[in-house]
Amino acid sequence: MKKRSYFISRMECQNCGGITTVSRRNNKRRKKHHIKTMYCPFCQTETDFIELDDFEDRYGGCVR
Numbered sequence: 001m002k003k004r005s006y007f008i009s010r011m012e013c014q015n016c017g018g019i020t021t022v023s024r025r026n027n028k029r030r031k032k033h034h035i036k037t038m039y040c041p042f043c044q045t046e047t048d049f050i051e052l053d054d055f056e057d058r059y060g061g062c063v064r
Helices: 055-059
Strands: 006-013 019-025 035-040 045-051
Touching: 006 035
Parallel strands: none
Antiparallel strands: 006 019, 006 045, 035 045
C-alpha cells in the first residue's frame, strides 16, 4: 500500500475562539479563511471554524 503524506491545518472556532487541528492529505489543501462546520470540543456545539493556515504562506507556493 502506498504511503500518503498529510498536512496539519489549524482551525479557529468562531463562537469561542478555540483552536483545533485537522489533518488533510496534501492534495486536499484548502485556502486561508476556508469555513468548515464541525463540532467544537470547547463550546460543545456544532459551529463554523475558519482555516488559519495557508499553504502558500508556509511554503511560498511550491508543491513538494
